Amino acid sequence: xxxxxxxxxAMPFIAVVGTTVGxxxxxxxxxxxxxxxxxxxxxxxxxxxxxxxxxSPGSRYDPAKVNESLKSLFAxxxxxxxxxxxxxxxxxxxVVENPIVNQVAFEGNREVKDDTLAAEVQSKSRSVFxxxxxxxxxxxxLDVYRRGGRxxxxxxxxxxxxxxxxxxxxxxxSEGPKTTVESISFVGNESFSxxxxxxxxxxxxxxxxSFLRPTNIYDPDRLNLDRELLRQYYLKNGYADARIISAxxxxxxxxxxxFINFTIDEGEQxxxxxxxxxxxxxxxxxxxxxxxxxxxxxxYNASKIDKTLENMTLETAxxxxxxxxxxxxxxxxxxxxxxxxxxxxEEGPRVYIERIDIVGNVRTLDKVIRRxxxxxxxxxxxxxxxxxxxxxxxxxQFFKKVTITNEPGSAPDRVIxxxxxxxxxxxxxxxxxxxxSTSGPVIDVSLSERNLLGRGQFVRLKxxxxxxxxxxxxxxxxxxxxxxxMSAGFDVFHIRRDRQDESSFSSKSTGGTIRFGxxxxxxxxxxxxxxxxxxxxxxxxxxxxxxxRNAEGTTLVSSVGYNLIYDSRNDPRNxxxxxxxxxxxxxxxxxxxxxxxxTQGDLRGYYPIRKKIVLAGRLQGGYIDGYGGQDVRILDLFxxxxxxxxxxDTSGIGPRDLTPxxxxxxxxxxxxxASTLELRFPLPKVPExxxxxxxxxxxxxxxxxxxxxxxTPPAAIGDSSKIRTSVGVSLIWQSxxxxxxxxxxxxxxxxxxxxxxxxxxGAAARF
Numbered sequence: 001x002x003x004x005x006x007x008x009x010a011m012p013f014i015a016v017v018g019t020t021v022g023x024x025x026x027x028x029x030x031x032x033x034x035x036x037x038x039x040x041x042x043x044x045x046x047x048x049x050x051x052x053x054x055x056s057p058g059s060r061y062d063p064a065k066v067n068e069s070l071k072s073l074f075a076x077x078x079x080x081x082x083x084x085x086x087x088x089x090x091x092x093x094x095v096v097e098n099p100i101v102n103q104v105a106f107e108g109n110r111e112v113k114d115d116t117l118a119a120e121v122q123s124k125s126r127s128v129f130x131x132x133x134x135x136x137x138x139x140x141x142l143d144v145y146r147r148g149g150r151x152x153x154x155x156x157x158x159x160x161x162x163x164x165x166x167x168x169x170x171x172x173x174s175e176g177p178k179t180t181v182e183s184i185s186f187v188g189n190e191s192f193s194x195x196x197x198x199x200x201x202x203x204x205x206x207x208x209x210s211f212l213r214p215t216n217i218y219d220p221d222r223l224n225l226d227r228e229l230l231r232q233y234y235l236k237n238g239y240a241d242a243r244i245i246s247a248x249x250x251x252x253x254x255x256x257x258x259f260i261n262f263t264i265d266e267g268e269q270x271x272x273x274x275x276x277x278x279x280x281x282x283x284x285x286x287x288x289x290x291x292x293x294x295x296x297x298x299x300y301n302a303s304k305i306d307k308t309l310e311n312m313t314l315e316t317a318x319x320x321x322x323x324x325x326x327x328x329x330x331x332x333x334x335x336x337x338x339x340x341x342x343x344x345x346e347e348g349p350r351v352y353i354e355r356i357d358i359v360g361n362v363r364t365l366d367k368v369i370r371r372x373x374x375x376x377x378x379x380x381x382x383x384x385x386x387x388x389x390x391x392x393x394x395x396x397q398f399f400k401k402v403t404i405t406n407e408p409g410s411a412p413d414r415v416i417x418x419x420x421x422x423x424x425x426x427x428x429x430x431x432x433x434x435x436x437s438t439s440g441p442v443i444d445v446s447l448s449e450r451n452l453l454g455r456g457q458f459v460r461l462k463x464x465x466x467x468x469x470x471x472x473x474x475x476x477x478x479x480x481x482x483x484x485x486m487s488a489g490f491d492v493f494h495i496r497r498d499r500q501d502e503s504s505f506s507s508k509s510t511g512g513t514i515r516f517g518x519x520x521x522x523x524x525x526x527x528x529x530x531x532x533x534x535x536x537x538x539x540x541x542x543x544x545x546x547x548x549r550n551a552e553g554t555t556l557v558s559s560v561g562y563n564l565i566y567d568s569r570n571d572p573r574n575x576x577x578x579x580x581x582x583x584x585x586x587x588x589x590x591x592x593x594x595x596x597x598x599t600q601g602d603l604r605g606y607y608p609i610r611k612k613i614v615l616a617g618r619l620q621g622g623y624i625d626g627y628g629g630q631d632v633r634i635l636d637l638f639x640x641x642x643x644x645x646x647x648x649d650t651s652g653i654g655p656r657d658l659t660p661x662x663x664x665x666x667x668x669x670x671x672x673x674a675s676t677l678e679l680r681f682p683l684p685k686v687p688e689x690x691x692x693x694x695x696x697x698x699x700x701x702x703x704x705x706x707x708x709x710x711x712t713p714p715a716a717i718g719d720s721s722k723i724r725t726s727v728g729v730s731l732i733w734q735s736x737x738x739x740x741x742x743x744x745x746x747x748x749x750x751x752x753x754x755x756x757x758x759x760x761x762g763a764a765a766r767f
Contacts, residue, residue, distance in 0.1 A: 031061045034089040041095055042165065044078055049093055052076065061086060077130045099129045102166040108173040112144060117171070120144055129159070129167055141171060149217030151251060152176030180206040181216050182257035188264040191239070191611050193682065195691050195734050196574055200233045201226035203260065218258040221400055221422075223247050230262060235302035237570050237577070240332070240339060241267030270300040273333065273340035281321055281345055291315050292343070293522065299577065300339050307522060308343065310388045314374065316345060322380040323348045351381040353417060354409035360421045361454075364398055368456040369419060371480055372396070381415050393421070398451045400424040426451040456480070458489075468498035487517035502651035502755070503665045504544035505552070507635060509535050527563040532556075532592070535635050545657035545665040550710025551634045558592030561585055569606065576614045580604040588636075589628065596632050598624040613681045620644075621673040624707075632707035637668025642760050644674045645701035647726030647745035652755035654703030658716040664753065667706050667717070674701035680732075691734030699745070700725045718753040725749045 036057060038046040050056075052072040054065040066084050073082045073095070081096035103125050106117050121137040123129070138155045145153040153176050160168040184205055186194050198205070203222055204215040215222070227244045234242030245263040252259070272294050277285045291311035293304045309326050316324040325348035331340040355377055358366050370376075372392040374385050386404055393402045401422040406415050427449045448460035458477040465471060477489035491513040498506050511533025518526045536554045562585060569578035582602040589595035600622040607615045626632050641652035651666035658664060678697040686692050704721040728745030743760045750756060 031086070031089060033057055033059055033061055033091055036091045036093065039092060039094045040097070042097055043100075044095070044097060049073070049095060053093070055091075061091070077128055077133070097165065099161070099165045099167045101125055101127050101129050102162050102168050105168065105170045106173060107170060109175065111148065111150070111175055117141060117144065121171075123169055129169065134169065137171070141173065145173075145175065147219065147221075149178045149180065149219065150176055151179040151218070152256075177256065179218055179251065180257050181218050182206055182252070182259055184260045184262075186262050186264060188245075188266060191237075191266055191269070192233075192576075193612055196571070196576075197230065197233075197262070199571070199573055200229055201262075202229065206257070218249055218260075220249075223249060223260065225400070227262070230264070232303070233571075234264075234266065235300075238269040238271065238299040238301070239266050240270045240300050240302070241265075243267075268334070268337050270332075270337050270339045272296050272298050272300055273331070273336075273338035275340070276342045277345065278329075278342050279345035281316075281324060281347065283316060283319060283321070283345065287319075288312055288315055288343075288345075294341055305341065306388065306391070309384050310374070312343060312345070313382055313384050317380070317382075321345075321347070323350050325382070326384065348382075351413055351415055352409075353377055353379050353381050354411075354414040356417045356419065358419045358421070361423065363423055363454040364421070364451060364456070365454045368398075368451075368454065369393065369421065371483065375417075386417065393419075396451075396456070398423065398426055398456070470494070470496040481516070485519065488515070489517075490514050499651070500539075500541065502639075502641075502649070503548060503667070504541040504663050505537050505548050506539040507535065507537050509533050511557075523566055523568050525565050525567075527565065528560070529562065530560050530590075531586075532558050537635060541663065543661065543663045545659070545662050545667065546712055546714050547657060547667055547706075547709040548634060548665055550712070551708075555593045555633065555635075556591075557588050557594055557636075558590045559586045559588035560590055561587065561598075575606045575616075576608050577606050579606075594626075594633060594636065595628045595630045596624055596626045596636060598622065598636070609679075613679070616676075616678045616680060618676040618678075619674075621671075623671050625670060626708070630708075632670060634668055634707065637670060637707050638672045638703060639666060639668045640672050640674070640701060640703045641666075641755070642757060644672075645699040645724055645726055646697065646728055646743045646760060647699065647747040647756060647758070648724065648750070649755040649757040652757065653701060653724050653750070655706045655717060655719040656753045657714040658718045658753055659714045660716075662714070666755075667709070669703040669719075670705040670707055671721075672701065672703040674699070676700075678730075693732045693734075695730040695732065696728070697730065697745075698725070698727050718751060720751050722751060723749065724751070724754065 033055060034057060036050060036053065038049045041049060053069045054072070055062065055069065070082055070084060073079055073093075078098060079095045080098050083094045085092045085094065101123055104118065104121065104123050106114050109117060120140045122133050122140075123137050134157050138157055141155045142153060145151075154174040156172045158170045158172060160170065162168060181203055182205065184194075184198055184201065184203060186197050189197060202215055203219070203226055206216045224247075227247045231242060231244050243265045245265055247260070247262050249258045249260050251257070273296060275292055275294055275296055277288055279285065291308065293308045293311070294301070305328055309328065312326045313324070316326065324345055326343055326345050329342040329344050331342070333340070353375060356370065356373065356375075358369050361369060373389040375382065375389070390402055390404050393399060399421040401420075403420045405418045405420070407418055409415050427447075429447050443463075443465060445463045446460060448458070450458055452459050456479055458475070458479065460473075460475045462473045462475070463471070464473075471493070472495075473491060473493045475489060475491045477487055479487050481488035493512065494508070494510045496506070496508040500506065511531060513529055513531045515527060515529040518528075520526060534554060534556050537548070537552045540549055540552045564583045566579065566581040569575035569580055580603070582600075584600050586598045587596075588598075601620060603619045605617045609615050622638055624632050624636060624638065638654070639651040640654055641648045641650045643650070645653065651668075654669040654672075655667045656664055657667055676697060676699050678695050680693060680695045683692050683694050700723050702721055702723045704719055706717060706719055709717075725748040726745045727748060728743055730744070731742045733740045741762065744758060745760070746758065747754070747756045
């Protein structure tokens with residue numbers, strides 16, 4: 001190589017070089033400049049150089065203007081050195097031009113592509129080379145790698161000199177390992193455990209399966225998002241004074257991992273006090289009261305205030321006051337720990353939305369973002385509805401950052417909304433496994449995408465199975481069906497179950513479901529569905545019940561149904577307060593081979609007794625019966641056992657064939673009812689970071705009344721409506737593979753033919 005390789009050591013900025021003329025020389029100041037000569041320039045025209053000078057021929061020589069001229073010439077970035085020399089009545093401007101960049105190359109980068117880095121740096125081919133620009137480019141490359149979790153990266157710029165004052169610029173990169181999050185801890189959280197708050201934040205600790213998800217990589221932007229998520233979580237749960245004082249990320253000495261710590265000031269928990277409306281407008285306040293979601297005596301929830309403001313703003317607009325402004329006036333009583341709210345409605349300024357511009361959505365379609373707005377071009381501007389739209393966009397979890405700013409429109413009463421988003425990955429591959437005392441080893445693989453093709457659609461392929469059972473499910477959901485505030489989707493599934501131990505047969509179901517989701521308000525939703533499934537009973541054992549042998553074969557079930565759901569839980573994943581209710585009904589017989597009506601109900605409640613101690617209760621029941629001259633087949637009956645009442649085996653309670661010579665198979669029942677009361681608490685003297693907790697419980701359940709047993713029913717059947725009961729304790733572990741649970745239960749009341757079981761181990765069933 002002809003040119004020499006020169007390594008930048010510190011790349012200092014070039015200092016301004018002065019002229020040889022003394023500033024106090026009276027003769028110099030009296031000299032009139034006759035000519036200005038430019039020397040050393042090759043590419044830059046002399047007139048271009050002269051245009052940056054603060055003096056011209058005919059003016060008197062002024063050292064102050066000479067210094068200003070030097071600064072102007074250096075500021076162009078065209079020259080590495082400039083000197084201005086007076087020679088009699090002439091001034092010589094001697095320049096050394098910066099070289100031209102011939103090409104920019106990157107070496108050592110395996111994790112980040114050349115195109116990505118080339119788009120970040122300002123040094124380009126055929127641009128002027130400057131050391132200051134290269135310094136800035138080094139920092140930009142470092143920022144790219146740090147956003148990807150590589151904080152140990154090193155970048156060294158090198159130049160290779162070419163002929164004709166050209167250089168090749170090479171950035172040599174040592175990427176280093178990814179800097180992961182080793183631990184996430186919290187200080188000051190008395191009301192919520194560390195494990196609960198870890199589920200609130202999006203950053204995760206490094207574990208066995210962290211290679212499947214990038215959330216264990218330290219990201220300062222994600223950390224800021226987590227601070228806001230924690231704050232909102234506390235505000236939703238009554239802690240109106242809660243503050244996230246700090247969120248620090250400390251890098252270990254080896255540069256391998258971060259230790260993240262959130263410092264929290266919870267404050268006291270508040271409830272809502274009196275709620276009132278105040279307005280000078282001619283409005284029906286009683287109609288507006290129906291839009292209030294903040295109820296006196298309920299736990300304070302800031303999101304309920306925001307929702308009420310949005311509801312009342314829309315209602316006042318519908319009543320003819322498009323520019324009405326609703327604001328909450330808060331009266332806090334720290335002694336009684338109540339917050340009273342007066343919603344003040346007043347006339348606002350007349351401003352209209354001229355345009356909504358969306359910036360930064362490379363993948364997500366504009367319409368997916370626009371549909372989260374309750375405003376459109378031409379509507380009256382309302383800051384409250386704009387803020388609500390931003391919150392909805394953040395909740396989509398499509399974007400790392402969302403900002404909405406106002407810019408002046410074409411007239412004083414016009415405004416342009418600029419929505420800037422920064423997208424983030426929305427796909428997820430999860431892999432889990434475990435062991436169940438009923439099913440043996442189990443593997444759980446799920447591939448999902450929350451924003452399919454940028455359309456906001458959800459798709460998931462899930463595989464759950466072990467040695468005997470298999471469940472394959474493909475789901476697709478359109479969250480805004482036909483542009484309306486309702487969802488639509490379908491599921492295609494294949495389920496194979498081994499019931500040999502409890503009922504001497506195997507079964508498989510293959511079919512699909514079409515479903516809709518209609519939100520009635522923030523708590524209630526109505527979800528109709530249609531299902532078509534082919535069911536088969538096969539591999540029936542020789543000593544199986546005659547009723548099971550009668551049911552062997554294939555049937556087609558066509559049914560319509562619905563779920564009516566109420567949910568006020570503070571956290572669906574790990575609730576500590578609130579109610580959940582699910583009422584479902586299915587009507588089979590819309591075609592197909594069978595006819596029945598099935599009704600089920602499920603009510604769950606959670607009440608915090610003390611900090612980190614929660615009392616949970618559950619009531620559930622169901623009834624199924626045939627119509628049109630048909631009874632209910634075995635596969636459609638309820639089978640209940642350890643998953644409903646601990647202390648019993650799978651399908652351990654309910655009707656059973658007691659005919660001598662058979663295997664005492666469970667036959668299922670038409671009617672069931674069950675209840676659970678459980679007290680959950682942390683293990684004493686066990687550090688919370690281990691994720692261990694315990695529970696003590698009381699279960700009760702019954703299952704009775706057989707269905708269609710065929711033309712020749714069993715000779716002896718055990719069928720009793722007696723309520724079975726059990727008590728026990730549980731050990732729960734929030735493991736890297738997911739929640740695991742071990743239950744130790746003792747049956748208190750049972751029938752002689754019931755199948756009891758003291759110990760059960762498997763995935764934690766949350767309710």
